[in-house]
Amino acid sequence: MASAGAPAAAVPTLAPPLEQLRHLARELRLLLPGVRDEAAVKVSGEATTLTEVFSRLPLPSPQETQRFCEQVHAAIQAIIAIYYSLPKDQGITLRKLVRSATVDIVDGMAQLVEVLFITPSPENNDLISCNNVWVACQQVPRIPRDNKAAALLMLTKSVDFVKDAHEEMERAVEEYDPYCGLLNDTEEDNSDNYGDEGDDVLGCPNNRDLYWSEEDQELITPCLALVRASKAGLKKIRILVAENGKKDQVAQLDDIVDISDEISPSVDDLALSIYPPMCHLTVRINSAKLVSVLKKALEITKASHVNPQPEDSWIPLLVNAVDHCMNRIKELTQSELEL
Numbered sequence: 001m002a003s004a005g006a007p008a009a010a011v012p013t014l015a016p017p018l019e020q021l022r023h024l025a026r027e028l029r030l031l032l033p034g035v036r037d038e039a040a041v042k043v044s045g046e047a048t049t050l051t052e053v054f055s056r057l058p059l060p061s062p063q064e065t066q067r068f069c070e071q072v073h074a075a076i077q078a079i080i081a082i083y084y085s086l087p088k089d090q091g092i093t094l095r096k097l098v099r100s101a102t103v104d105i106v107d108g109m110a111q112l113v114e115v116l117f118i119t120p121s122p123e124n125n126d127l128i129s130c131n132n133v134w135v136a137c138q139q140v141p142r143i144p145r146d147n148k149a150a151a152l153l154m155l156t157k158s159v160d161f162v163k164d165a166h167e168e169m170e171r172a173v174e175e176y177d178p179y180c181g182l183l184n185d186t187e188e189d190n191s192d193n194y195g196d197e198g199d200d201v202l203g204c205p206n207n208r209d210l211y212w213s214e215e216d217q218e219l220i221t222p223c224l225a226l227v228r229a230s231k232a233g234l235k236k237i238r239i240l241v242a243e244n245g246k247k248d249q250v251a252q253l254d255d256i257v258d259i260s261d262e263i264s265p266s267v268d269d270l271a272l273s274i275y276p277p278m279c280h281l282t283v284r285i286n287s288a289k290l291v292s293v294l295k296k297a298l299e300i301t302k303a304s305h306v307n308p309q310p311e312d313s314w315i316p317l318l319v320n321a322v323d324h325c326m327n328r329i330k331e332l333t334q335s336e337l338e339l
Contacts, residue, residue, distance in 0.1 A: 036079075036143070039075070039079045039140075040105065042078065045075075047137075048134075050130075055127075076109060091250035094144060104139070111132065112130055112132070148241070158261060158264050159231065162227065165264070166231055169271050211276055216274075216280075223274055226287060227290075230266075230290060230294050233263075246305060249305050270290050281333060287326060295322065298315050
């Protein structure tokens with residue numbers, strides 16, 4: 001027995017009840033990715049087992065088949081439950097990525113079962129279908145752990161898409177040759193018989209669906225500049241999110257991603273509309289759509305927490321550049337509106 005004069009053992013100081021609950025919530029959320037990964041591993045394992053068993057004869061007994069089906073169903077239910085267990089306050093962008101990965105897994109497993117059901121024999125496409133399930137499951141550990149990381153992933157994809165579209169547009173302009181293949185040996189041999197087709201032989205193509213006119217080429221210049229501005233704006237937005245984005249500001253991050261996601265499709269529409277035969281009115285409409293989306297993205301970003309200095313001059317400068325491009329496009333397409 002300890003003597004009365006012995007010092008009492010130090011009692012650890014506990015945090016207040018609400019603080020303990022907050023800590024517990026944080027710890028539980030940290031466990032979620034691990035549960036998510038384990039569920040994906042379970043699904044991929046069931047896919048392998050199912051493929052091995054049903055790719056050879058004889059087939060399992062009805063009782064064994066029932067057990068396999070129940071195991072697959074349970075594994076799929078577990079992976080779906082993880083998506084629904086993800087709190088909505090973790091962010092829409094993150095939930096979309098988790099949902100997409102979940103759908104890929106469920107769809108892949110369904111296709112595997114259909115393949116095994118249709119042709120249960122060693123000679124079928126079951127290995128390909130099983131591999132598709134494995135690939136889908138392997139994407140799960142790569143899903144971002146929070147909404148900021150998810151936002152950065154989506155913004156990076158948007159930047160890459162716009163960059164690819166811009167490079168494709170520039171490549172098309174550089175490789176353009178309005179007279180390519182027009183003057184061949186046959187045409188030269190018949191050069192004395194111009195007739196009504198003399199212009200074609202001299203290098204003036206009669207099929208205007210295959211080349212750009214001078215007016216078309218002039219219009220392409222501000223279109224390219226507008227796409228460059230879109231790429232620059234997306235890059236700057238991504239940098240701001242990376243440097244200043246806060247994980248707890250999920251709503252603002254979601255808003256930035258949502259509007260930024262609209263830029264790439266708008267760029268694609270504009271890029272497709274510049275190919276011959278070019279309709280200037282369509283180019284004007286698609287340019288105006290891209291300008292509207294881009295300026296809205298810049299406004300939302302400027303008003304958000306990722307832009308700590310709203311007076312920063314880069315946004316007004318970019319807006320001015322975009323307006324200049326759009327005004328030039330309007331000038332070059334005005335005649336189309338007057339027809």
